[in-house]
Amino acid sequence: MPVARRETCDGRVIAHVDMDCFYVQVEQRKQPCLRGLPTAVVQYNSYKGGGLIAVSYEARKCGVKRSMRGDEAKEACPEIQLVQVPVARGKANLNTYRNAGSEVVTILSRKGRCERASIDEVYLDLTDAAQTMLMETPPESMEHVEEEVIKSHVLGLQVKDGVDAKEEVRKWLCRSDASYQEKLLACGAFIVADLRMQVLKETEFTCSAGIAHNKMLAKLASAMNKPAQQTVVPHSSVEGLLESFPIKKMKQLGGKLGTSLQSDLGINTVGDLLQFSEEKLQQHYGINTGTWLWNIARGISGEEVEERLLPKSHGSGKTFPGPQALKTFASVQHWLNELSEELSERLDSDMDQNKRIAHTLTLHARAYKRGDLDSHKKFPSKSCPLRYGTTKIQEDALTLFHAGLRDFLGIFNSKTHSSENNNWGITALSVSASKIVPIPSGTHSIAKYFVERLPSGSSSNQPVDNVIDEVAPSSPSGENCWEVIPNEMQVEYLEEDPGMNHSNACLDQPDLLGNLSENVDGLTEESSLVAPPGNEDRVTQIESCRDIPAKEPRHASDAYSLKAVEKKKAAGKKPQGNCSITKFFNNYHSSQSSFEQKNVANAQGSPSASSSYLANNQVEMLPEEVDKNSIGCIPQRSQTWSYNIDEIDPSIIDELPPEIQDEFRTWLRPRKRPHVVKRGSNITQYFRPDK
DNA sequence: ACGGATCTGACT
C-alpha cells in the first residue's frame, strides 16, 4: 500500500547522521599518526593492490576514489597511506568497524528514536526532543550559541558578500519570527550538533548530518557538506534544492529504476519528474512506485524512523573471482567452514551481548558452469533452520551447498558426473543468519543455572583455534547438548557416547537420502571428505585450492559419510531419566520421526539446555503456527523440536529446579506476536507488466 | 569473470 500521503512539510524533525569515511577514521584512531594524511582502507592487497573501501578526504582531494585499486590510488596519490582491512580465517574481517559503529549508535540514540541504517549511518527522529527544547530552552532566548551549531549550513539562506555567514546562521536559528516548523528544525540543528560533539568527544570520530522534515531530505542534506558538518533543510528550500537535483542520486533511484526514468521518460532531475502526473507515473511503474515517485518529486516522504539499533541479520561471505574460483568440494567445504565459523562467532556474541537468537541459516553462492545450455542459471540460495554451534552451522552450510549445487546443475547432471567436477566453479560463497529475535525473558536464568553448576575454569569462550597443525578431532565434544548455550557457558562436556556426536541429522531424512546418497557415496570414495588429516587426499585438497592456508580443516567433518550415520544409528540410547519432562518428550516423540527421536536421546544428557532451544524457537509463535514450523524445509525437515506448547503440562515446571522455573513459565506462555506494520513498497513494482 | 562484504526490504 502506498505510504500515507503527507503534507509536503510534516511537522517532524528528522536527522540523518553519516560517519565521514568511517573505516578510515577507525584506522586513524587506532594509528593516530595517520591523522591528516591521505589515507585509504584497502582489502586484499594481492591483486592490483587490493580494492579501496574507504578513502580519506585528503586522499579524495588528490583524485583517489573508492573502488579504485590500491595500485591506482598510489598512482593518483603517491603519498597515500594504505591500511589493510584485518584478515581472519582467510577473509576480510569487519568486526572492528562493526564495533566502532555500535559505539556511535549508542551515542546517537540518546536523544530520540534511532534507526541504524548501515554500519556507519543512522536516522534519528528528533521531533519530541525538538518540541521539548522549543518549550524549555528556545533558541531565541539564548545569549550564546555553540560554534558547532552556527557552523551549520542552512539551505536557502542568503549570505551576502562580506557578511559573517556564521552570524547569519545564528540569526536564522534564533529567529523569533520563524514558523513553528522552522523553529523545530532549528532545535533539531542544536540537538544534532550536540550529538555530533558527543560522538567526537567519546569516540574521536567525526560525522556529518542533515536535518530536515523527513528521511529522504535529511539523507540528501547529510551528504551535502562533508566532512564534519551539518546541513539544515527548511521547507522553503526544498523546491529549489530538488529542482536541479540529479534523479540518479536520489535514494532508491541509483539503480535500474533511475536508469529507466532517464531512458524511458527522459527524466534527469527531480525537477523533470515534477512534470509527470501521478497517473502517468503509475502507468509506467505501478501504483505504489508511481505514487512514491510523485511524492519524492515534491520532497514528500512519509517513511518512519524505525527504532532499531541492531542489525537484522549477520552474514559472512567471500568472493573467489576468476582464476580463484573453487572447483572442488574440498575447497568449498574448507571455505564454508571458515565462513560458518565466523558467523557462529558473531551469533554467539549477539546472543551474549543482545540476548538474541537467529532462526534461519541461508547459503548464497555464485557459480558458473562451463559449456552447457542453461549455463546462465543462477545458483539458488538455500536456507534451513539455524542450529547454534560452529560444527552444526558448518555441516548445515555444506548440506545447503549440496542442495543448491544439485539444483544448479540439474538432477540429471548430478547423476552422471555428480561429484568432483570439472565443469563448475564457485565464485562467491556466503552464509548468513536471519530471523533474529530476542530471547524471551531477559533473565537467562536457565543458562545461568547451568553455568553456576559447571566446573570453574572450563567455561568461557572457546579460544579460536588458529593453530596451524591442529589435528581435527574426529568427534568434538559437547556439540549436541550445548549448542544453544551462549559461548560464555560452553564447556567441555564429557559425552558418554561419542557416537552421538557430530550428527548429521539431514541424512536421516528419507527423501534426502534418496537423492543425496549417490553424491555421498561418490564423495566419500572419491574426494574423501572424511579423510583423516595427513593422508594423501588431504594433499590433493590443499593443492586444489591454493588460497587455502596450510591448515587443517578444524572439524574434519564426517558429513555425508554414511558410515557416520550408521554409527549414530547404532549408538545406544542413553539411560532414560526419571523426570516427567523427559518422559513427556519421549512420549511425544514416540510417534514422530526417527530424527526427532534422536534429539530426544540427545536431550537426556542435558535436558534443559536443549529444552531451552525448544522454548526459544516456539514461544514466539502463536499455538496454531507451531505445527507449520515442523515441516517442509531443506535440508532438514526439522532441526528444532516442535512441541505444541498447549500440549505441555505446565505442572512439569514444578519438577525443575526452582531458580529456573520462572523463566520456563514465560516460555510456555505464548507471547503476542509483535504487530509488524508493513509499509508501502517503493520501487519494487518496477517489474509490473504494465510497464 | 575483480567494486567486496554486508545489509535491508519487497514480492511471490
Add this chain to the structure above:
DNA sequence: TAGTCAGAT
C-alpha cells in the same frame, strides 16, 4: 516459508 531481486554503502 523459502527464494529472488533490487538497492545501498
